[in-house]
Amino acid sequence: xxxNLETAENKENLKRVVIDPVSRVEGxxxxxxxxxxENKVKQARLHIVEFRxxxxxxxxxxxxxxxxxxxxxxxxCPVSHHLAAAKAIDQLVGIDPENLPTSADKLRRLLxxxxxxxxxxxxxxxxxxxDLLFGFESDISKRNVIAVLNEYPDLGLxxxxxxxxxxEVIRMISGKRVHGTGAIAGGMNKSLTKAExxxxxxxxxxxxxxxxxxxxxxxxxxxxxxxxxxxxxxxxTNYLGLTKENGALELYHGGLRAKHANGDxxxxxxDYCKYNDxxxxxxxxxTYMKFPYLTALGQDQGWYRVGPLARVNNxxxxxxxxxxxxxxxxxxxxxxxxxxxxxxxxHWARLIETLHCAESIKQLLNDPDIMGxxxxxxxxxRYEGIGVIEAPRGTLFHHYQVDExxxxxxxxxxxxxxxxxxxxxxxxxxxxxxxxxxxxxxEPLLNNLEVAIRAYDPCLSCATHAxxxxxxxxxxxxxxxxxxxxxxxxxDGQIENVRK
Amino acid sequence: MTKPILIFGYGNLSRGDDALGPLLxxxxxxxxxxxxxxxxxxxxxxxxxALDLENRxxxxxxxxxxxxxxxxxxxxxxxxxDKSYSTHAMSPSAVLQVYQSIKKxxxxxxxxxxxxxxSFELGEKPTEQxxxxxxxxxxxxxxxxxxxxxxxxxxxxxYDFS
Numbered sequence: 001x002x003x004n005l006e007t008a009e010n011k012e013n014l015k016r017v018v019i020d021p022v023s024r025v026e027g028x029x030x031x032x033x034x035x036x037x038e039n040k041v042k043q044a045r046l047h048i049v050e051f052r053x054x055x056x057x058x059x060x061x062x063x064x065x066x067x068x069x070x071x072x073x074x075x076x077c078p079v080s081h082h083l084a085a086a087k088a089i090d091q092l093v094g095i096d097p098e099n100l101p102t103s104a105d106k107l108r109r110l111l112x113x114x115x116x117x118x119x120x121x122x123x124x125x126x127x128x129x130x131d132l133l134f135g136f137e138s139d140i141s142k143r144n145v146i147a148v149l150n151e152y153p154d155l156g157l158x159x160x161x162x163x164x165x166x167x168e169v170i171r172m173i174s175g176k177r178v179h180g181t182g183a184i185a186g187g188m189n190k191s192l193t194k195a196e197x198x199x200x201x202x203x204x205x206x207x208x209x210x211x212x213x214x215x216x217x218x219x220x221x222x223x224x225x226x227x228x229x230x231x232x233x234x235x236x237t238n239y240l241g242l243t244k245e246n247g248a249l250e251l252y253h254g255g256l257r258a259k260h261a262n263g264d265x266x267x268x269x270x271d272y273c274k275y276n277d278x279x280x281x282x283x284x285x286x287t288y289m290k291f292p293y294l295t296a297l298g299q300d301q302g303w304y305r306v307g308p309l310a311r312v313n314n315x316x317x318x319x320x321x322x323x324x325x326x327x328x329x330x331x332x333x334x335x336x337x338x339x340x341x342x343x344x345x346x347h348w349a350r351l352i353e354t355l356h357c358a359e360s361i362k363q364l365l366n367d368p369d370i371m372g373x374x375x376x377x378x379x380x381x382r383y384e385g386i387g388v389i390e391a392p393r394g395t396l397f398h399h400y401q402v403d404e405x406x407x408x409x410x411x412x413x414x415x416x417x418x419x420x421x422x423x424x425x426x427x428x429x430x431x432x433x434x435x436x437x438x439x440x441x442x443e444p445l446l447n448n449l450e451v452a453i454r455a456y457d458p459c460l461s462c463a464t465h466a467x468x469x470x471x472x473x474x475x476x477x478x479x480x481x482x483x484x485x486x487x488x489x490x491x492d493g494q495i496e497n498v499r500k
Numbered sequence: 501m502t503k504p505i506l507i508f509g510y511g512n513l514s515r516g517d518d519a520l521g522p523l524l525x526x527x528x529x530x531x532x533x534x535x536x537x538x539x540x541x542x543x544x545x546x547x548x549x550a551l552d553l554e555n556r557x558x559x560x561x562x563x564x565x566x567x568x569x570x571x572x573x574x575x576x577x578x579x580x581x582d583k584s585y586s587t588h589a590m591s592p593s594a595v596l597q598v599y600q601s602i603k604k605x606x607x608x609x610x611x612x613x614x615x616x617x618x619s620f621e622l623g624e625k626p627t628e629q630x631x632x633x634x635x636x637x638x639x640x641x642x643x644x645x646x647x648x649x650x651x652x653x654x655x656x657x658x659y660d661f662s
Contacts, residue, residue, distance in 0.1 A: 053621070053622045053623060054622070056623065057514070057622050057623040069514070072512050072513060072514035072515070072543075072622075073622070075512060075542075075543025075544045075589070076543075078543065122546065122547070125547075126546075126547055144581065145547060145598065146581050146597055146598065146601055149598065149601035149602060150601060153601075156601070156602075157602055159547070160547050160548055160550065160551065160598070160602060161548075161551075163546070163547060163548045164548040164551055167548060177540070177541075177542055178541065178542050178543055179513075
């Protein structure tokens with residue numbers, strides 16, 4: 001059951017704490033803490049078992065199936081996979097991003113803003129706000145969305161409706177809630193009708209107002225306890241993401257930018273089609289998840305974080321006024337005014353992006369191009385295509401090669417949770433080092449580990465929903481494989497201490 | 501105009517037996533009169549699906565289940581706070597609870613048709629056993645939807661599923 005520990009010094013002297021799985025992210029993650037003989041945490045491992053098989057799932061299929069097929073990789077952000085695949089297969093039909101018809105480009109952007117809005121709304125209002133509003137140390141039975149709906153009914157309802165609005169944007173553009181066919185090779189399947197556009201315009205001002213309110217709320221919550229929010233699970237890291245040519249925040253298409261923890265630029269305006277020259281994926285024996293790093297900095301120094309915190313840190317500006325104002329305030333809060341490393345600041349950055357999405361949706365809905373009829377372009381067939389977008393959780397890479405029969409012969413995907421793999425491990429290690437005392441596994445420790453992981457909003461389920469199959473478990477295991485302490489968190493939230 | 505009966509199937513067509521919910525919807529679409537029935541599907545249930553319950557008289561959720569001990573099972577749902585509040589996917593009872601919290605009223609009469617599933621790996625087709633279960637469950641659902649009243653549905657709770 002327990003594999004050898006391959007990296008730690010004096011591995012024969014380490015104990016293991018296994019937490020399996022992590023609640024309020026998904027049911028298929030577990031955390032292993034490796035302890036030395038003095039019970040100090042030496043290493044943390046977040047195991048995510050569900051990312052295997054992505055490439056195998058895609059290989060052997062005709063490329064034109066991919067925008068629909070890849071949505072089934074993930075029930076949480078299917079539109080992100082849909083658009084990344086569409087960008088990749090654009091190239092297979094000879095269309096580079098700058099040659100995509102204007103209407104198609106804007107419709108895809110609108111679709112993407114809808115997706116990011118609904119995903120961020122779900123994370124904040126449903127998964128994070130119970131912790132943030134009631135406090136991380138409050139009664140665990142209270143920390144759920146129902147309690148939010150009961151005690152903060154207006155806020156809770158806003159979350160539900162923001163989520164619904166984003167879903168409606170997706171439905172209007174792709175025709176369905178799920179398995180839609182909005183994006184196709186070289187363009188889009190349909191544009192918006194005036195009636196569809198007007199329907200979405202009805203609520204957009206309200207959506208912007210709610211999003212702005214959410215930013216104000218998270219700022220207030222964060223700043224009300226700065227020592228905690230700025231220090232908890234905080235790690236100074238490199239950051240990676242797309243930006244526009246002028247350095248502004250970009251979610252759909254741009255160049256790769258990476259920055260050091262001190263804000264210095266590592267690389268900028270890199271064509272993502274050359275990502276293999278800049279990013280290497282390390283494989284480790286104990287997990288299916290790879291560990292990507294920036295080749296220029298090497299394996300030890302080159303790992304990076306992606307997602308809202310990375311994007312807001314990396315960009316020079318945001319091209320919508322309310323979100324830009326929020327970004328400036330966010331940056332001013334950091335001690336240097338340059339980079340914000342607090343892991344809990346993921347929440348703040350996520351809501352700044354939510355506001356940006358809402359503002360951008362309004363801009364696009366008022367742009368007549370989204371009702372245009374020039375939707376598809378065609379060029380010379382190619383045999384390789386790479387699509388990269390900023391998914392809600394971070395940079396998402398889709399890379400395909402096809403044969404002369406248009407069948408995918410090779411696929412490589414780097415999902416954002418993979419890019420954040422090392423960051424999550426480090427955040428978990430830091431929390432465990434602070435909260436694990438002796439050989440006792442405690443509920444506060446478990447809770448704090450979950451809070452750290454949840455800040456990243458990792459996607460661990462990828463569309464399976466066999467709920468309740470696995471309870472949450474923490475095990476303390478010595479180097480001989482003997483369990484010396486065990487906590488079980490049952491599916492009803494009850495925690496049982498099962499000592500051996 | 502909202503149709504009074506909602507059938508909500510959920511699952512992923514590309515994850516083996518997880519496809520049973522959407523597949524049952526596809527079968528029903530060919531077999532039943534949809535004039536007063538709305539069919540919806542999604543990968544998984546989430547908070548906003550509570551809004552789909554508005555102005556319904558009867559709701560039927562359909563899902564694959566690893567914990568179902570018989571080919572299929574039919575049960576009545578109650579609004580319930582359960583652990584699924586804290587994941588990216590919610591249980592149908594949790595969705596009813598969200599409805600109750602938002603609307604400040606009891607949710608519509610809601611039922612769950614669970615179909616036994618065995619394997620949920622990405623890229624797999626449904627297992628032979630699951631397909632057999634699907635056929636039996638489809639027949640049962642057809643009967644339900646040909647008798648769209650709460651008394652008949654409640655009587656079916658006594659059905660011998662073994």
